[in-house]
Amino acid sequence: MKQVNKSIPKIDGMGLAKGKPAFTDDLTDSNAIIVKVLRSPHAFARIKNINVDKAVKYPGVECVFTHKDVPRNVFTRAGQGYPEPSPKDKFILDEYVRYVGDEVAVVAATTDEIADQAMKLIEVEYEVFEAVLDFEKAENNKSVIHPEKESYTMFPMGFDASKNIACTYDMHIGDVDEVLKNSEVVLDKTYYTQAQAHVAIETHSSTAYIDHYERLNIITSTQTPVHLRRIIGEALGMPINKIRVVKPRVGGAFGGKQQIHGELFCALVTLKTGRPSKCIYSRKEVFESSFSRHAMRLNIKIGADKTGRLKAIDLRVLSDTGAYGEHALTVFMIAGSKTLPLYNKVEAVRFGGIVVYTNHTPGGAYRGYGAIQGNFALESAMDELADKLNIDPIQLREMNMIKEGETSEIFKIMGEGGEGTAQIIESCKLDYCLKRGSEMIKWNSKYLHKKINADKVRGIGMAIAMQGSGIPNMDMGAASLKLNDDGFFNLLIGATDLGTGSDTILAQIAAETLNVPVEDIVVYASDSDLTPFDCGAYASSTTFVSGNGVRKTAEKMKNLIISEGAKHLQINVEDTIFDGKTIKSKDGEKSISLKEISKGWLYHYGQGQEQLIASDSYVGKKSPPPYMAGFVEVEVDTKTGHFDILDYTAVVDCGTTINPKLALGQMEGGLLQGIGMAVYEDVKYNKYGQMLTNNLMNYKIPTREDVPNINVEFADSYEPSGPYGAKSVGEIGIDTPPAAISNAIFNAVGVRINDLPITPEKILMAMKKKEQKK
Amino acid sequence: MKINLKINNQDKIIDIRPDEMLLEVLRKNGCLSVKHGCDTGSCGACTVLLDGKPILSCSYFAAKADGHSVTTVEGVQNKVEKISKYLVDEGSVQCGFCVPGLVLTTMGMEKELNNPTEDEINHYLSGNLCRCTGYVSHTRAIKKYLEDKK
Ligand code: FES
Ligand code: FES
Numbered sequence: 001m002k003q004v005n006k007s008i009p010k011i012d013g014m015g016l017a018k019g020k021p022a023f024t025d026d027l028t029d030s031n032a033i034i035v036k037v038l039r040s041p042h043a044f045a046r047i048k049n050i051n052v053d054k055a056v057k058y059p060g061v062e063c064v065f066t067h068k069d070v071p072r073n074v075f076t077r078a079g080q081g082y083p084e085p086s087p088k089d090k091f092i093l094d095e096y097v098r099y100v101g102d103e104v105a106v107v108a109a110t111t112d113e114i115a116d117q118a119m120k121l122i123e124v125e126y127e128v129f130e131a132v133l134d135f136e137k138a139e140n141n142k143s144v145i146h147p148e149k150e151s152y153t154m155f156p157m158g159f160d161a162s163k164n165i166a167c168t169y170d171m172h173i174g175d176v177d178e179v180l181k182n183s184e185v186v187l188d189k190t191y192y193t194q195a196q197a198h199v200a201i202e203t204h205s206s207t208a209y210i211d212h213y214e215r216l217n218i219i220t221s222t223q224t225p226v227h228l229r230r231i232i233g234e235a236l237g238m239p240i241n242k243i244r245v246v247k248p249r250v251g252g253a254f255g256g257k258q259q260i261h262g263e264l265f266c267a268l269v270t271l272k273t274g275r276p277s278k279c280i281y282s283r284k285e286v287f288e289s290s291f292s293r294h295a296m297r298l299n300i301k302i303g304a305d306k307t308g309r310l311k312a313i314d315l316r317v318l319s320d321t322g323a324y325g326e327h328a329l330t331v332f333m334i335a336g337s338k339t340l341p342l343y344n345k346v347e348a349v350r351f352g353g354i355v356v357y358t359n360h361t362p363g364g365a366y367r368g369y370g371a372i373q374g375n376f377a378l379e380s381a382m383d384e385l386a387d388k389l390n391i392d393p394i395q396l397r398e399m400n401m402i403k404e405g406e407t408s409e410i411f412k413i414m415g416e417g418g419e420g421t422a423q424i425i426e427s428c429k430l431d432y433c434l435k436r437g438s439e440m441i442k443w444n445s446k447y448l449h450k451k452i453n454a455d456k457v458r459g460i461g462m463a464i465a466m467q468g469s470g471i472p473n474m475d476m477g478a479a480s481l482k483l484n485d486d487g488f489f490n491l492l493i494g495a496t497d498l499g500t501g502s503d504t505i506l507a508q509i510a511a512e513t514l515n516v517p518v519e520d521i522v523v524y525a526s527d528s529d530l531t532p533f534d535c536g537a538y539a540s541s542t543t544f545v546s547g548n549g550v551r552k553t554a555e556k557m558k559n560l561i562i563s564e565g566a567k568h569l570q571i572n573v574e575d576t577i578f579d580g581k582t583i584k585s586k587d588g589e590k591s592i593s594l595k596e597i598s599k600g601w602l603y604h605y606g607q608g609q610e611q612l613i614a615s616d617s618y619v620g621k622k623s624p625p626p627y628m629a630g631f632v633e634v635e636v637d638t639k640t641g642h643f644d645i646l647d648y649t650a651v652v653d654c655g656t657t658i659n660p661k662l663a664l665g666q667m668e669g670g671l672l673q674g675i676g677m678a679v680y681e682d683v684k685y686n687k688y689g690q691m692l693t694n695n696l697m698n699y700k701i702p703t704r705e706d707v708p709n710i711n712v713e714f715a716d717s718y719e720p721s722g723p724y725g726a727k728s729v730g731e732i733g734i735d736t737p738p739a740a741i742s743n744a745i746f747n748a749v750g751v752r753i754n755d756l757p758i759t760p761e762k763i764l765m766a767m768k769k770k771e772q773k774k
Numbered sequence: 775m776k777i778n779l780k781i782n783n784q785d786k787i788i789d790i791r792p793d794e795m796l797l798e799v800l801r802k803n804g805c806l807s808v809k810h811g812c813d814t815g816s817c818g819a820c821t822v823l824l825d826g827k828p829i830l831s832c833s834y835f836a837a838k839a840d841g842h843s844v845t846t847v848e849g850v851q852n853k854v855e856k857i858s859k860y861l862v863d864e865g866s867v868q869c870g871f872c873v874p875g876l877v878l879t880t881m882g883m884e885k886e887l888n889n890p891t892e893d894e895i896n897h898y899l900s901g902n903l904c905r906c907t908g909y910v911s912h913t914r915a916i917k918k919y920l921e922d923k924k
Contacts, residue, residue: 007865009863010862010865012867013858013862013867014859014867017847017855017873017874018807018847018855019805019806019846019847019874020807201871201872201903201904201905202871249870250869283812283813284813498869499870499871501868659865661863661865665866665868665906665907665911668909668911669905669906669907671908696814696816697816702909704900704902704904705896707910
């Protein structure tokens with residue numbers, strides 16, 4: 001392999017570093033009308049009256065929209081496949097506001113300041129309702145968050161708005177109750193995971209204009225351009241052939257841009273005024289009025305025998321989807337479907353629960369997508385079991401975990417909101433990951449705990465994880481390749497680079513297949529008019545799904561060059577080879593360079609002139625999981641509960657990496673986000689449902705001074721179904737820190753924090769409680 | 775009101791509102807590398823050099839910059855390329871949104887600190903948040919850059 005498994009620099013890296021205009025706000029028309037949103041101060045209310053007269057008359061105001069002026073079509077903002085597995089429960093604007101920050105009115109004005117002034121002039125009278133702010137009390141609450149009649153789901157998912165239930169799901173294999181009853185040891189624990197904010201450094205940004213074909217053009221920072229086009233069309237009741245969506249560079253996304261945001265408002269304003277508009281969210285709006293990770297309560301029961309063989313796992317989840325149900329069902333299901341197959345040798349397994357509406361900022365897609373929540377519960381519980389049985393935590397996992405050549409029935413049963421896809425695991429180096437990781441962190445089961453001095457103790461903990469590689473039999477990635485004179489290619493892809501480097505690795509895959517240098521592949525991506533279909537960047541799909549689409553396309557192009565080249569050379573196709581530079585007969589008698597022939601094909605072969613273009617697409621038949629083992633060493637001050645993370649070691653099986661440096665970047669970034677979730681980050685509300693953590697001072701993400709030693713290694717692995725052996729790598733890095741850190745804290749000081757984030761206060765309190773019990 | 779501002783070595787007289795922040799003024803004047811990431815002076819994406827020193831342009835009144843010289847990455851492309859080569863080689867320009875600010879702060883650090891240790895580097899740059907990389911690749915790149923410069 002020449003071009004893959006090679007750390008070439010990211011193709012847009014230098015241009016971005018040099019500050020080339022590449023992001024949405026850099027590309028907006030300088031005369032764009034400013035679009036702003038008046039937002040609800042109440043967690044739950046009905047707009048009794050709204051008067052915009054003064055605002056409309058304010059000089060410089062272009063237009064104002066309230067729920068009375070916009071189409072009332074119900075839709076979901078979740079950028080997912082179709083039919084959508086999220087409840088359709090959102091209107092562009094509605095008479096009900098369901099969380100602090102929900103949209104009340106849209107204002108468009110010539111400047112920021114005028115828009116701000118105009119918003120102050122809108123008079124709103126609210127009928128305020130009692131808000132549902134405790135997700136454990138949401139079900140059957142007397143406050144019904146979605147009283148409207150229109151909301152519905154595209155297939156049955158247990159949606160019951162009258163009970164504040166967005167969806168439910170239940171599955172089981174075997175008789176879990178019976179097996180638990182007969183298990184020698186049963187562990188029964190409850191864990192809580194909090195809402196986490198994405199904090200992409202670029203806030204949600206979109207702009208719209210009408211072009212000379214009188215079509216609506218939207219440039220926006222999104223993960224899912226094609227889904228976005230579909231959703232905008234649905235919400236506005238407008239044919240999608242009138243809409244073009246372009247994704248420029250995206251300043252980080254992490255799932256946060258897998259929902260639509262200001263795009264609809266820009267569309268409204270531009271359609272009404274005919275003028276360009278832009279909507280750039282403030283940081284406060286991103287925190288309060290976009291999405292965060294679904295908070296969850298996870299009850300887990302594990303049955304095992306005394307030697308540590310797992311017999312049954314029962315995972316029951318309650319998930320908080322906030323005011324709207326974006327990704328409600330799928331995130332919740334993944335808490336089971338991307339964790340439970342890790343332990344595939346159980347006799348019985350059950351997963352189920354409900355997702356409730358509350359008056360919180362909506363839950364949405366977020367890297368890990370349920371797996372990190374499920375992983376915290378499962379991998380904490382595994383350590384609790386190890387402790388109970390006095391078995392080394394690594395040994396307990398080795399005894400029970402999935403291995404290459406095996407399967408789990410769960411793959412077949414649980415999919416993207418419905419049935420899944422059976423698969424045999426063809427690449428799984430978890431055993432190596434454990435072995436290598438324990439060497440790197442110097443694991444010694446007798447010394448998981450080490451006293452440093454009178455106050456300080458160190459502990460080591462670990463966890464394993466899996467994710468997926470796209471959504472099989474559903475999400476598609478397509479590409480096309482065009483040959484130009486001088487023998488270079490345009491690679492057109494729908495795949496959506498979010499800073500992840502997918503433009504680069506997809507160019508590498510095309511270059512490898514065609515045996516040409518990467519410089520000869522010119523990438524253009526994510527433009528709903530010009531690039532082939534791709535579901536977008538989510539569910540760890542790009543490397544595997546889009547990558548296979550590119551590989552197939554490049555193979556087609558190669559065959560085309562050979563067959564058309566054979567015609568030109570007047571030789572048999574079977575006798576023709578293309579080595580990336582030259583097309584020639586096997587005996588070497590006849591040959592022509594790609595440079596030369598590509599010119600001829602376009603300029604001077606007369607009746608032999610033609611444009612060579614190839615296109616193909618790929619839908620996964622399986623979703624091979626990347627796997628990893630994470631190990632962490634912490635040092636806890638027993639007097640204060642304060643702790644430092646000294647070292648985080650990760651050994652990862654994501655198949656053969658296409659670009660090891662970029663894969664490493666995905667891992668390191670994912671790990672630190674996972675560490676953020678484990679110990680720093682927490683979306684908090686006051687008793688009125690106002691978000692307390694709506695800026696970067698109150699919501700702390702890790703800075704470079706908070707970074708421990710991070711050591712990442714990749715296992716030698718090859719996934720036969722992946723492009724050149726690759727699996728995806730975008731999400732897996734985030735999954736292990738919560739459980740691994742919690743396990744390390746336990747090993748250090750003997751207390752377990754079962755609700756995230758793990759803070760010094762919680763540790764100190766738990767240690768005090770433990771003292772008192774003695 | 776009018777202010778005199780030297781932007782990337784070009785003297786300009788610019789009409790501003792008294793309450794306008796330097797960030798907006800710079801973006802309006804073509805310096806699109808200067809990014810807006812937060813409302814609270816917490817992210818560093820808007821970093822520029824004012825008379826050679828890194829400042830947060832989002833929380834600096836344009837009026838206060840009257841008579842001063844501002845540098846953005848548009849004005850020091852060669853230098854930026856030198857530093858960024860290391861960042862790009864380490865794969866640490868992911869989304870890239872934080873990078874212009876980071877590079878300018880690094881230039882400020884070069885002037886201020888001689889032979890900084892890893893802790894000093896991370897301390898000096900700590901106001902430049904990055905959500906993509908986990909920072910470790912930044913540190914590797916910047917250390918290498920400083921090392922090679924010697
Ligand atoms: S924009 Fe965040 S610090 Fe200036
Ligand atoms: S590279 Fe994306 S924020 Fe730093």
